[in-house]
Amino acid sequence: MRLDPRDRGLAYGDGVFETLRITAAGEAPLWPRHLARLQAGLQALGIPAPAPSCLQGALASAIGALAGRQGVVKMTVTRGVGGRGYLPPSRVTPTLFVQHGDLPQWSRVQREQGIELGVCQTVLHPDLLAGYKHLNRLPQVQARREVARYGWDEGLLLSPRQQPLEATSMNLFVRFEDHWWTPDLARAGAGVAGVMRDVLQEKLVAQGMQVCSDLRPLSQLRHAEALFLCNSVVGVLPVRKLAQWHWPVTAELAALQAQAEQLFHQ
Amino acid sequence: MRLDPRDRGLAYGDGVFETLRITAAGEAPLWPRHLARLQAGLQALGIPAPAPSCLQGALASAIGALAGRQGVVKMTVTRGVGGRGYLPPSRVTPTLFVQHGDLPQWSRVQREQGIELGVCQTVLHPDLLAGYKHLNRLPQVQARREVARYGWDEGLLLSPRQQPLEATSMNLFVRFEDHWWTPDLARAGAGVAGVMRDVLQEKLVAQGMQVCSDLRPLSQLRHAEALFLCNSVVGVLPVRKLAQWHWPVTAELAALQAQAEQLFHQ
Structure with missing residues (x-):
């Protein structure tokens, strides 16, 4: 498929996307959550959502193209072509397209021993469309x-x-002495409310853990006992180092990582 | 021309654009300024700029397609296809394309008697790439x-x-008792530094006017004697009304409008 260069997705980033992990059995276990976020993003932008059956059909076709391999499917919906400058057309025909690809390559060492995180100078300013996975992604780039x-x-x-x-493409969880913490992105008015973040938050709560969500200064990380990043494709990725701080991959963290991975091997 | 749906311009808004007004004689009088902003934006994004001769060739071809009509040419440069997620590829092949179209339709009444401006609830947050005309334009949409x-x-x-x-697509100038004022976008870290804004600021200064650029509260507009908007396609558009405030189209403003228009009729 080729795209009309007048598509508003290209002109203004006027659309949303989702990246889903597909199992070897050809399933997208977190599809209902991705669908819900896609629809919420389209509603916030005032773009009519394609019928769920239509989205599901596109997903099935991309999964078919993976031919039994694990992988990812990226689904994009834009406001389509038209309008006068920034003004959307009165009748919108959204563009929907899907792409498929391999799982991102994180090594076994990175997954087991953790990764090194740096602090970016690029700041995440509040964003009126925070939480949604829209196509304005220059800060992340x-x-x-x-x-x-x-x-x-x-x-x-x-x-x-x-x-x-x-x-840049993952949410953050931090273990403190008696609770887990993840930044309150809604209050910050910034960031993407990750599907895996929701899943893990629910899992931790179901296991009797306290999960706090608020905003804390960077310096608080010196009290952290463990850190991890997550998204719906990679699952859980421990952080072993950030600036002068080092953390172990605790047994609790490894267990959580295994649980996240298990979602895609059922 | 059709576009690869994997183009990063679509995926992330990873690119810049310029919209130029073309005269009936097939000229783009403000091209050097547009070119400079385009190059500055590409540099900020770390995208190699196509050679000026290449950009000029694309411009000439779009002007040719206008076949002697006045109009606009839109030039877009993206980082092209590739990379791993948000990470740009190590070797970038930018995508360049141009589109042409008619001048936007502002009526004679709007141009002579002024337009009505409203105050948007959409807030313009600081933006790390402020000033550049990048493809992340959801706030404007x-x-x-x-x-x-x-x-x-x-x-x-x-x-x-x-x-x-x-x-949304124009810069603001306000006439106060003894000076003109335009918001200091660099200090705000937001907005687009318009080509026509620069031209008019220089014109006003050359005519002995004082042009102040700083940040002022909305309430200061109650002391304004005249307001106008401008961009490099429409030129100068007087504002006759904003909320409870009304302004005349002063002789000074009409003269400035004529000067801006003159740029495209030489």
């Missing part, structure tokens, strides 16, 4: 360029007030 | 939807601190 420049594995994005918010 | 919803002609975007910054 700029931050990811910093990660490459400094040779980190991933980069931590802070708020203008120096509060950790998330990594 | 959302603001433009407000303009349509309320039946205004254009919408004024404020900073989080309620300071006027710019309209």
Whole structure:
């Protein structure tokens, strides 16, 4: 498929996307959550959502193209072509397309011993469309360029007030003495509310853990006992190092990682 | 021309654009300024700029397609296809494409008697790539939807601190008793530094006027004697009304409008 260069997805980033992990059995276990976020994003943008059956059909076709391999499917919906400048057309025909690809390559060592995280200079400013996975992703691109420049594995994005918010493509969880913590992205008005973040938050709560969500200064990480990043493709990725701090991959963290992975091997 | 759906311009808004007004003689009088902003934006994003001769060739071809009509040419440069997620590929092949179209339709009445401006609820947050004309334009799309919803002609975007910054696709100039004022977008870290804004600022200064650029609260507009919006396609558009305030189209403003228009009739 080729795209009309007048598509508003290209002109303004006027659309949303989802990246789903597909199992070897050809299933997308977190599809209902991805679908819900996709629909919420489209509603926030005032783009009519394609019928769920239509989205499901597109997903099935991309899964078919993976031919029994594990992989990812990326689904994009834009406002389509038209309008006068920034003004959307009165009748919108959204563009829907799917792409498929391999799982991102994180090594066994990185998954088992943890990755090195750096603090990006790129700041995550509040965003009126925070939480949604829209196509305006230049802050993430700029931050990811910093990660490459400094040779980190991933980069931590802070708020203008120096509060950790998330990594370029993953959410953050931190273990403190008697609770887990994940940044309150809704209150920050920034970041992407990750599907895996929700899943893990629910899992931790179901296991009797306290999960706090608020905004804390970067310096609080010196009291952390363990850190991990997560997203719906990679699952759980322990962090072993950030600036002068080092953390172990605790048994609790390894167990959580295994649980996340188990979602895709049922 | 059709576009690869994997283009990073679509995936992340990873690129920049310029919209140029073309005269009936097939000229783009402000091309050097547009070219400079395009190159500066590409540099900020770390995208290698196509050679000026290449950009000029694309421009000439789009002008040719206008076949002697006045119109606009839109030039877009993206980082092209590739990379791993947000990470740009190590070797970038930018995508360049041009589109042409008619001049936007502002009526003679709107141009002579002024337009009605509304204050958008969409706030313009600071942006690390402020000033550049990148492809992350969802705030402008959302603001433009407000303009349509309320039946205004254009919408004024404020900073989080309620300071006027710019309209959805135009910059703002305000006449106070003894000087002109235009918001200091660099200090706000937000907005697009318009080509026509630069031209008019230089013209006013050359005519002995004082042009102040700083940040002021919205309430200061109650002391304004005249207001106008501008961009490099429409030129100067007087504002006759904003909320409870009304302004005349002064002789000075009409003269400035004529001077801006003259740029495209030489």
